[in-house]
Amino acid sequence: MNINYAYSFIYNLLATHQIVSICVAVALVLFLWKKPKEFFKFSVFVLAMILLFYIITLMNDSMLGGVDNKHQMINETESKMSQ
Numbered sequence: 743m744n745i746n747y748a749y750s751f752i753y754n755l756l757a758t759h760q761i762v763s764i765c766v767a768v769a770l771v772l773f774l775w776k777k778p779k780e781f782f783k784f785s786v787f788v789l790a791m792i793l794l795f796y797i798i799t800l801m802n803d804s805m806l807g808g809v810d811n812k813h814q815m816i817n818e819t820e821s822k823m824s825q
Contacts, residue, residue: 745796
């Protein structure tokens with residue numbers, strides 16, 4: 743997953759659903775105003791989940807690249823053996 747793709751996805755989501763985005767922003771501001779300690783705990787939790795998801799997608803992409811290379815090497819070896 744490319745970080746630019748993630749930014750583009752979030753921007754498009756916020757641009758296409760403006761009313762929902764404004765409501766979420768107002769709710770977060772009210773949450774920050776009324777309960778700042780819980781808001782920062784929630785923010786840390788959300789950032790940790792985003793980081794975990796990003797790391798998992800990076801590992802998945804690297805694993806798929808290795809699997810593709812393995813299949814390519816096997817196919818090349820089999821084609822050379824059959825000649």
